[in-house]
Amino acid sequence: RKEVEQDPGPFNVPEGATVAFNCTYSNSASQSFFWYRQDCRKEPKLLMSVYSSGNEDGRFTAQLNRASQYISLLIRDSKLSDSATYLCVVNIVGFKTIFGAGTRLFVKA
């Protein structure tokens, strides 16, 4: 079993749609959590941290459920510019950071 698992997609959605990505992790020693965005042939960029209480940044909402070892990212009112691969990232005690394989999103006009 992979340490961080994501639905690879792709998700094809129209502009304005709401889309949700899910991620599960297997290591209970996981400490901190993030979502990154990666555009084609570019480096990953930090989108947002994920906190147990849930957090929101504009159209983006991240949730963490430690009991279920589950992380989510919700994008509301999708824009064409949201098209990218979204990577779920988990920091594990002992300075190890694990990336999921990513979920591809295509937003269509």
Added chain:
Amino acid sequence: DAGVTQSPTHLIKTRGQQVTLRCSPKSGHDTVSWYQQALGQGPQFIFQYYEEEERQRGNFPDRFSGHQFPNYSSELNVNALLLGDSALYLCASSEGQGRGYTFGSGTRLTVV
């Protein structure tokens, strides 16, 4: 304020050769991590350096080694290159552990 810089941007090597990739972290960052990203995959953790020491290592063979210098810059060395080592190599820096990373634009290594 410069972000993370990596060199070279592209590299072609022959099987069996050795390669050195370089990374300068973002100003103020003291921790450097290296990742290998194959096409269509997420970045795979190679190792992390802090205070010039390797603190953690992923599932990569000893052919992969690294170093961190007093100015926090880092090198990734790969010996006895295999075709399967062809990938994008990403360097990421952070201020300590447990925080989000800033990535460099990567070095694309092709082994022929």
